[in-house]
Amino acid sequence: SQTIHQWPATLVQPVGSPLSLECTVEGTSNPNLYWYRQAAGRGLQLLFYSVGIGQISSEVPQNLSASRPQDRQFILSSKKLLLSDSGFYLCAWSPRTSGNEQFFGPGTRLTVL
Protein backbone atom coordinates (compact mmCIF):
# COMPACT_ATOMS: atom_id res chain seq x y z
CA SER A 1 0.00 0.00 0.00
CA GLN A 2 1.01 3.60 -0.52
CA THR A 3 2.21 5.86 2.28
CA ILE A 4 3.04 9.55 2.28
CA HIS A 5 5.30 11.15 4.86
CA GLN A 6 5.87 14.78 5.74
CA TRP A 7 8.29 16.33 8.18
CA PRO A 8 8.57 18.11 10.40
CA ALA A 9 5.08 17.95 11.90
CA THR A 10 5.40 21.40 13.46
CA LEU A 11 7.85 24.22 12.94
CA VAL A 12 8.30 27.65 14.49
CA GLN A 13 10.61 29.94 12.56
CA PRO A 14 11.59 33.64 12.80
CA VAL A 15 10.80 36.05 9.98
CA GLY A 16 13.59 36.09 7.42
CA SER A 17 14.82 32.58 8.15
CA PRO A 18 14.98 29.83 5.49
CA LEU A 19 12.52 26.95 5.17
CA SER A 20 12.71 23.38 3.98
CA LEU A 21 9.74 21.00 4.21
CA GLU A 22 10.08 17.49 2.88
CA CYS A 23 7.57 15.00 1.55
CA THR A 24 8.18 11.42 0.45
CA VAL A 25 5.84 8.81 -0.98
CA GLU A 26 6.26 5.05 -0.66
CA GLY A 27 4.65 2.20 -2.53
CA THR A 28 4.11 3.85 -5.90
CA SER A 29 6.12 5.03 -8.87
CA ASN A 30 5.88 8.17 -11.01
CA PRO A 31 3.25 9.88 -8.87
CA ASN A 32 1.96 13.38 -9.44
CA LEU A 33 2.95 15.43 -6.39
CA TYR A 34 1.36 18.54 -4.91
CA TRP A 35 2.03 21.16 -2.24
CA TYR A 36 -0.98 22.92 -0.70
CA ARG A 37 -1.39 25.54 2.00
CA GLN A 38 -4.49 25.58 4.17
CA ALA A 39 -5.52 28.69 6.09
CA ALA A 40 -8.02 28.42 8.94
CA GLY A 41 -11.61 28.35 7.63
CA ARG A 42 -10.55 28.45 4.01
CA GLY A 43 -10.15 25.96 1.21
CA LEU A 44 -6.88 24.39 0.21
CA GLN A 45 -4.67 26.59 -1.96
CA LEU A 46 -2.52 24.77 -4.50
CA LEU A 47 1.05 26.09 -4.41
CA PHE A 48 3.00 23.73 -6.67
CA TYR A 49 2.53 20.49 -8.55
CA SER A 50 4.92 18.14 -10.30
CA VAL A 51 4.41 15.44 -12.90
CA GLY A 52 8.00 14.23 -12.84
CA ILE A 53 11.55 14.73 -11.60
CA GLY A 54 12.64 18.32 -12.08
CA GLN A 55 9.21 19.34 -13.46
CA ILE A 56 7.55 21.95 -11.25
CA SER A 57 4.51 24.11 -11.97
CA SER A 58 3.76 27.09 -9.75
CA GLU A 59 0.19 28.16 -9.20
CA VAL A 60 0.65 31.16 -6.94
CA PRO A 61 3.45 33.76 -7.12
CA GLN A 62 5.17 33.99 -3.75
CA ASN A 63 8.51 33.65 -2.03
CA LEU A 64 8.23 29.88 -1.89
CA SER A 65 9.79 27.38 -4.28
CA ALA A 66 9.55 23.63 -4.81
CA SER A 67 11.89 20.97 -6.08
CA ARG A 68 11.60 17.30 -6.95
CA PRO A 69 15.09 15.79 -6.82
CA GLN A 70 13.84 12.19 -6.85
CA ASP A 71 10.73 10.48 -8.20
CA ARG A 72 9.03 10.20 -4.82
CA GLN A 73 10.50 13.22 -3.03
CA PHE A 74 9.04 16.72 -3.04
CA ILE A 75 10.57 19.65 -1.18
CA LEU A 76 9.08 23.05 -0.36
CA SER A 77 11.58 25.83 0.34
CA SER A 78 11.96 29.49 1.06
CA LYS A 79 15.05 31.65 1.36
CA LYS A 80 13.38 34.20 3.67
CA LEU A 81 10.12 33.53 5.47
CA LEU A 82 7.39 36.15 5.83
CA LEU A 83 4.73 36.34 8.54
CA SER A 84 2.15 35.57 5.86
CA ASP A 85 3.82 32.20 5.21
CA SER A 86 2.35 30.82 8.43
CA GLY A 87 -0.16 28.05 7.84
CA PHE A 88 -0.76 24.34 7.49
CA TYR A 89 1.20 22.85 4.61
CA LEU A 90 0.01 19.67 2.99
CA CYS A 91 1.72 17.39 0.51
CA ALA A 92 -0.40 15.12 -1.68
CA TRP A 93 0.09 12.54 -4.41
CA SER A 94 -2.07 11.12 -7.15
CA PRO A 95 -1.52 8.16 -9.46
CA ARG A 96 -0.12 9.11 -12.84
CA THR A 97 -2.11 6.64 -14.85
CA SER A 98 -5.43 6.02 -13.14
CA GLY A 99 -8.00 8.02 -11.22
CA ASN A 100 -7.92 11.64 -10.23
CA GLU A 101 -8.01 11.30 -6.46
CA GLN A 102 -5.31 12.96 -4.40
CA PHE A 103 -4.03 11.43 -1.19
CA PHE A 104 -2.66 13.64 1.54
CA GLY A 105 0.15 13.49 4.04
CA PRO A 106 -0.23 14.42 7.71
CA GLY A 107 0.75 18.07 7.17
CA THR A 108 3.22 20.53 8.68
CA ARG A 109 2.05 23.37 10.92
CA LEU A 110 4.35 26.34 10.25
CA THR A 111 4.34 29.39 12.50
CA VAL A 112 6.45 32.37 11.49
CA LEU A 113 7.11 34.83 14.31
Add this chain to the structure above:
Amino acid sequence: EDQVTQSPEALRLQEGESSSLNCSYTVSGLRGLFWYRQDPGKGPEFLFTLYSAGEEKEKERLKATLTKKESFLHITAPKPEDSATYLCAAQGSNYQLIWGAGTKLIIKP
Protein backbone atom coordinates in the same frame (compact mmCIF):
# COMPACT_ATOMS: atom_id res chain seq x y z
CA GLU B 1 -14.58 31.60 -12.80
CA ASP B 2 -14.48 28.11 -11.34
CA GLN B 3 -15.87 28.05 -7.82
CA VAL B 4 -16.92 25.60 -5.10
CA THR B 5 -19.12 26.67 -2.18
CA GLN B 6 -19.95 24.49 0.81
CA SER B 7 -22.82 25.01 3.22
CA PRO B 8 -23.41 25.26 6.06
CA GLU B 9 -20.06 26.38 7.48
CA ALA B 10 -20.80 24.45 10.67
CA LEU B 11 -23.46 21.94 11.66
CA ARG B 12 -24.24 20.64 15.11
CA LEU B 13 -26.32 17.48 15.39
CA GLN B 14 -27.37 15.12 18.12
CA GLU B 15 -26.16 11.55 17.83
CA GLY B 16 -28.56 9.71 15.52
CA GLU B 17 -29.90 12.89 13.88
CA SER B 18 -29.50 12.52 10.11
CA SER B 19 -28.69 15.50 7.87
CA SER B 20 -26.98 16.60 4.66
CA LEU B 21 -24.03 18.77 3.71
CA ASN B 22 -24.10 20.75 0.46
CA CYS B 23 -21.38 21.41 -2.11
CA SER B 24 -22.33 23.74 -4.98
CA TYR B 25 -19.94 24.03 -7.90
CA THR B 26 -19.44 25.99 -11.08
CA VAL B 27 -16.64 24.30 -12.96
CA SER B 28 -16.00 24.06 -16.68
CA GLY B 29 -15.97 20.50 -17.90
CA LEU B 30 -16.37 18.65 -14.60
CA ARG B 31 -14.09 15.61 -14.49
CA GLY B 32 -14.85 14.61 -10.92
CA LEU B 33 -16.31 15.74 -7.59
CA PHE B 34 -14.38 14.63 -4.51
CA TRP B 35 -15.29 14.40 -0.83
CA TYR B 36 -12.74 14.31 1.96
CA ARG B 37 -12.87 14.13 5.73
CA GLN B 38 -10.36 16.13 7.77
CA ASP B 39 -9.74 15.73 11.49
CA PRO B 40 -8.16 18.63 13.42
CA GLY B 41 -4.44 18.97 12.75
CA LYS B 42 -4.39 16.16 10.17
CA GLY B 43 -4.37 15.85 6.42
CA PRO B 44 -7.63 15.27 4.50
CA GLU B 45 -8.72 11.66 4.13
CA PHE B 46 -10.25 10.65 0.80
CA LEU B 47 -13.88 9.47 0.94
CA PHE B 48 -15.56 9.47 -2.49
CA THR B 49 -15.26 10.43 -6.13
CA LEU B 50 -18.38 11.13 -8.22
CA TYR B 51 -18.08 11.50 -11.98
CA SER B 52 -21.53 12.11 -13.43
CA ALA B 53 -24.93 13.48 -12.44
CA GLY B 54 -27.09 10.85 -10.80
CA GLU B 55 -24.16 8.89 -9.41
CA GLU B 56 -24.25 7.84 -5.75
CA LYS B 57 -21.64 6.26 -3.49
CA GLU B 58 -21.91 4.97 0.06
CA LYS B 59 -19.54 4.20 2.90
CA GLU B 60 -20.90 3.22 6.28
CA ARG B 61 -23.15 6.11 7.41
CA LEU B 62 -22.17 8.38 4.52
CA LYS B 63 -23.73 8.67 1.09
CA ALA B 64 -22.62 11.12 -1.57
CA THR B 65 -24.80 12.18 -4.50
CA LEU B 66 -24.19 14.41 -7.52
CA THR B 67 -26.31 16.64 -9.74
CA LYS B 68 -25.22 18.99 -12.51
CA LYS B 69 -24.85 21.88 -10.04
CA GLU B 70 -24.24 20.40 -6.60
CA SER B 71 -23.30 17.43 -4.51
CA PHE B 72 -24.70 16.30 -1.19
CA LEU B 73 -23.09 14.29 1.57
CA HIS B 74 -25.86 12.59 3.49
CA ILE B 75 -25.08 11.41 7.01
CA THR B 76 -27.44 8.82 8.43
CA ALA B 77 -27.69 8.25 12.20
CA PRO B 78 -24.31 9.89 12.87
CA LYS B 79 -22.09 9.00 15.79
CA PRO B 80 -19.69 11.29 17.71
CA GLU B 81 -16.76 9.79 15.77
CA ASP B 82 -18.22 11.28 12.58
CA SER B 83 -17.33 14.73 13.91
CA ALA B 84 -14.83 16.31 11.51
CA THR B 85 -14.57 18.90 8.77
CA TYR B 86 -15.84 17.61 5.43
CA LEU B 87 -14.25 19.08 2.31
CA CYS B 88 -15.39 18.87 -1.27
CA ALA B 89 -13.40 19.63 -4.39
CA ALA B 90 -14.29 19.77 -8.09
CA GLN B 91 -11.90 18.92 -10.89
CA GLY B 92 -12.37 20.84 -14.10
CA SER B 93 -11.07 20.50 -17.60
CA ASN B 94 -7.58 21.72 -16.56
CA TYR B 95 -7.31 18.81 -14.08
CA GLN B 96 -6.78 21.08 -11.07
CA LEU B 97 -8.94 20.70 -7.99
CA ILE B 98 -11.06 23.66 -6.84
CA TRP B 99 -11.69 23.34 -3.11
CA GLY B 100 -14.56 24.44 -0.91
CA ALA B 101 -13.89 25.90 2.54
CA GLY B 102 -15.45 22.89 4.27
CA THR B 103 -18.30 22.13 6.66
CA LYS B 104 -17.41 21.52 10.29
CA LEU B 105 -19.65 18.77 11.60
CA ILE B 106 -20.11 18.27 15.35
CA ILE B 107 -22.07 15.29 16.63
CA LYS B 108 -23.09 15.51 20.27
CA PRO B 109 -23.56 12.26 22.23
